[in-house]
Amino acid sequence: xxxxxxxxxxxxxxxxxxxxxxxxxxxxxxxxxxxxxxxxxxxxxxxxxxxxxxxxxxxxxxxxxxxxxxxxxxxxxxxxxxxxxxxxxxxxxxxxxxxxxxxxxxxxxxxxxxxxxxxxxxxxxxxxxxxxxxxxxxxxxxxxxxxxxxxxxxxxxxxxxxxxxxxxxxxxxxxxxxxxxxxxxxxxxxxxxxxxxxxxxxxxxxxxxxxxxxxxxxxxxxxxxxxxxxxxxxxxxxxxxxxxxxxxxxxxxxxxxxxxxxxxxxxxxxxxxxxxxxxxxxxxxxxxxxxxxxxxxxxxxxxxxxxxxxxxxxxxxxxxxxxxxxxxxxxxxxxxxxxxxxxxxxxxxxxxxxxxxxxxxxxxxxxxxxxxxxxxxxxxxxxxxxxxxxxxxxxxxxxxxxxxxxxxxxxxxxxxxx
Amino acid sequence: xxxxxxxxxxxxxxxxxxxxxxxxxxxxxxxxxxxxxxxxxxxxxxxxxxxxxxxxxxxxxxxxxxxxxxxxxxxxxxxxxxxxxxxxxxxxxxxxxxxxxxxxxxxxxxxxxxxxxxxxxxxxxxxxxxxxxxxxxxxxxxxxxxxxxxxxxxxxxxxxxxxxxxxxxxxxxxxxxxxxxxxxxxxxxxxxxxxxxxxxxxxxxxxxxxxxxxxxxxxxxxxxxxxxxxxxxxxxxxxxxxxxxxxxxxxxxxxxxxxxxxxxxxxxxxxxxxxxxxxxxxxxxxxxxxxxxxxxxxxxxxxxxxxxxxxxxxxxxxxxxxxxxxxxxxxxxx
Numbered sequence: 001x002x003x004x005x006x007x008x009x010x011x012x013x014x015x016x017x018x019x020x021x022x023x024x025x026x027x028x029x030x031x032x033x034x035x036x037x038x039x040x041x042x043x044x045x046x047x048x049x050x051x052x053x054x055x056x057x058x059x060x061x062x063x064x065x066x067x068x069x070x071x072x073x074x075x076x077x078x079x080x081x082x083x084x085x086x087x088x089x090x091x092x093x094x095x096x097x098x099x100x101x102x103x104x105x106x107x108x109x110x111x112x113x114x115x116x117x118x119x120x121x122x123x124x125x126x127x128x129x130x131x132x133x134x135x136x137x138x139x140x141x142x143x144x145x146x147x148x149x150x151x152x153x154x155x156x157x158x159x160x161x162x163x164x165x166x167x168x169x170x171x172x173x174x175x176x177x178x179x180x181x182x183x184x185x186x187x188x189x190x191x192x193x194x195x196x197x198x199x200x201x202x203x204x205x206x207x208x209x210x211x212x213x214x215x216x217x218x219x220x221x222x223x224x225x226x227x228x229x230x231x232x233x234x235x236x237x238x239x240x241x242x243x244x245x246x247x248x249x250x251x252x253x254x255x256x257x258x259x260x261x262x263x264x265x266x267x268x269x270x271x272x273x274x275x276x277x278x279x280x281x282x283x284x285x286x287x288x289x290x291x292x293x294x295x296x297x298x299x300x301x302x303x304x305x306x307x308x309x310x311x312x313x314x315x316x317x318x319x320x321x322x323x324x325x326x327x328x329x330x331x332x333x334x335x336x337x338x339x340x341x342x343x344x345x346x347x348x349x350x351x352x353x354x355x356x357x358x359x360x361x362x363x364x365x366x367x368x369x370x371x372x373x374x375x376x377x378x379x380x381x382x383x384x385x386x387x388x389x390x391x392x393x394x395x396x397x398x399x400x401x402x403x404x405x406x407x408x409x410x411x412x413x414x415x416x417x418x
Numbered sequence: 419x420x421x422x423x424x425x426x427x428x429x430x431x432x433x434x435x436x437x438x439x440x441x442x443x444x445x446x447x448x449x450x451x452x453x454x455x456x457x458x459x460x461x462x463x464x465x466x467x468x469x470x471x472x473x474x475x476x477x478x479x480x481x482x483x484x485x486x487x488x489x490x491x492x493x494x495x496x497x498x499x500x501x502x503x504x505x506x507x508x509x510x511x512x513x514x515x516x517x518x519x520x521x522x523x524x525x526x527x528x529x530x531x532x533x534x535x536x537x538x539x540x541x542x543x544x545x546x547x548x549x550x551x552x553x554x555x556x557x558x559x560x561x562x563x564x565x566x567x568x569x570x571x572x573x574x575x576x577x578x579x580x581x582x583x584x585x586x587x588x589x590x591x592x593x594x595x596x597x598x599x600x601x602x603x604x605x606x607x608x609x610x611x612x613x614x615x616x617x618x619x620x621x622x623x624x625x626x627x628x629x630x631x632x633x634x635x636x637x638x639x640x641x642x643x644x645x646x647x648x649x650x651x652x653x654x655x656x657x658x659x660x661x662x663x664x665x666x667x668x669x670x671x672x673x674x675x676x677x678x679x680x681x682x683x684x685x686x687x688x689x690x691x692x693x694x695x696x697x698x699x700x701x702x703x704x705x706x707x708x709x710x711x712x713x714x715x716x717x718x719x720x721x722x723x724x725x726x727x728x729x730x731x732x733x734x735x736x737x738x739x740x741x742x743x744x745x746x747x748x749x750x751x752x
Binding site for chain 1 (some may be wrong): 550558
């Protein structure tokens with residue numbers, strides 16, 4: 001090789017190097033690393049699948065990009081256990097350098113993961129955990145915490161008011177004996193009694209109870225209706241056993257008692273039961289119809305609120321990233337950007353107040369009918385009333401609401417129980 | 419005693435290597451190692467009962483739980499244990515573990531074998547029930563978040579520094595329990611394990627021996643709980659649940675009962691498989707299950723029994739050599 005040809009080679013090599021770098025650099029800058037925690041083994045594995053599928057579907061529909069950034073999506077299994085969730089969240093932040101972590105199922109997991117967001121200074125988006133206080137009395141403790149779906153009591157304040165307006169005077173509540181159950185029943189009872197109704201008895205079967213034989217005979221005969229909050233397999237058993245015992249009065253249910261995760265497995269005994277949530281697969285909007293059809297085609301089942309919640313979470317991140325100019329700006333700024341969003345979600349219009357969504361709450365009745373052009377008559381949560389713009393404080397106002405203690409087994413007190 | 423010295427030397431070398439390798443690994447490895455060490459302390463405390471006294475306890479999570487809840491409640495409600503008084507909390511934790519064991523021991527020690535297993539299981543579940551239902555104190559199902567680690571000169575928010583703290587407690591536990599089992603008291607525990615009746619005939623108060631061993635195991639269980647509250651940052655009924663007791667039992671069996679370090683090895687393997695493998699493959703549970711089954715089938719003395727088995731196999735193949743007797747875990751007093 002002559003000297004001149006070698007001299008000529010240098011700029012070519014340099015040019016190539018620059019070109020190579022310039023091709024690499026922007027791709028690297030626009031990567032968004034998202035960690036996702038869901039139970040993929042154990043008793044909640046199927047719910048975990050619904051959660052992951054919802055988020056993954058949004059990514060697939062948008063070419064694996066959120067707000068222009070290519071997403072590195074890492075899913076970790078917490079087996080539905082809070083301790084494991086903490087380990088996995090730290091793994092996502094430390095090993096995978098995740099810029100945010102999303103998910104968790106149970107309220108206790110939410111409480112476990114929120115402190116991790118503090119210690120690792122990383123954004124945590126609770127797409128499912130609904131523990132009230134994380135965005136209420138303890139909100140100031142966790143500045144990197146954001147919620148995209150609901151608080152436990154949020155849909156049940158309107159449901160309490162609705163039940164009262166239907167003319168129910170006396171209601172017996174029966175709910176799973178843990179924090180989520182207390183908050184759901186608390187929300188219902190508060191709104192129901194403020195409107196003039198009376199909760200005359202509260203029963204607490206343990207979480208996971210499948211035999212309601214000991215509880216059903218205790219239900220007081222002078223009640224106009226039963227309010228139930230069941231989770232998972234409990235939700236299948238309770239209405240069935242109650243109807244089999246010959247109970248004819250209305251059953252009203254908390255969000256998870258009749259959601260689409262459990263509904264297709266229910267028999268005709270559930271027809272006519274009413275529940276409330278921020279999502280129903282039977283919302284008759286073009287957007288939801290398209291979502292249900294696409295989801296059902298892809299995963300072979302009707303989307304549950306677990307799927308919709310995580311689909312919408314991806315949408316929230318997408319729109320926030322667009323506002324941030326396609327580059328993740330750090331947790332403080334990102335929380336602020338998300339808080340200012342107004343989005344058109346599958347479940348309806350959503351905006352945020354105190355890092356928690358303000359949205360439609362749907363009062364839904366289980367009906368057997370044909371929907372969205374599907375040939376068979378199936379059980380659907382048909383919407384019978386919509387309460388728009390419901391916040392976590394309902395109509396009480398933030399200050400007044402936060403002055404009362406968090407809903408618990410003993411609050412609101414059961415004044416009308418004997 | 420030379421073989422004993424070699425063993426001690428080997429353990430010391432492994433520990434020194436651990437203290438060097440772990441802090442230079444990735445943050446996630448440090449995190450897992452810290453967690454494994456806390457459970458190693460719990461497993462070793464259980465080994466005193468299972469391996470040295472022959473009492474299979476399924477309630478060790480109770481002491482772990484009260485230690486953890488005590489730490490969490492003191493830290494969040496009274497702001498105790500977040501400075502130098504952390505060392506006081508360590509002592510309180512051991513005392514409350516010991517006190518609970520002293521209470522439970524009154525019920526449990528009268529039984530043995532499966533009955534002992536069932537009684538400790540029931541007592542452990544009582545503690546779980548309390549943690550789950552005593553909402554005002556324990557936060558119920560949601561548990562208590564311990565957001566701050568103690569600050570006394572060391573920066574314990576740094577996971578590597580915190581690892582060394584836990585490591586120090588681990589070594590403290592290992593040495594204390596080793597001294598205990600080598601003492602005449604420890605020897606008589608082994609005697610009770612081998613043949614309780616004979617020990618009674620020899621004039622030993624076996625009930626008292628077992629009771630004291632139970633209390634000591636409770637104290638170290640409480641210690642591991644104190645550390646867990648700060649390691650995990652969350653104490654919930656899940657901490658006290660039956661699976662924690664079962665995990666500890668499996669760790670001891672996996673590593674080798676009656677060897678102390680076996681519990682630590684078991685803890686490392688369980689954490690390695692459960693927490694690390696689960697980030698790589700979805701079928702990690704089968705691997706963990708397979709390891710358990712294979713250990714029970716082929717290594718009833720646990721992984722620590724491997725050298726003895728190798729020696730045995732060598733002895734069998736080498737016809738000229740004297741057949742080596744299977745190594746006894748502890749000498750049997752007669």
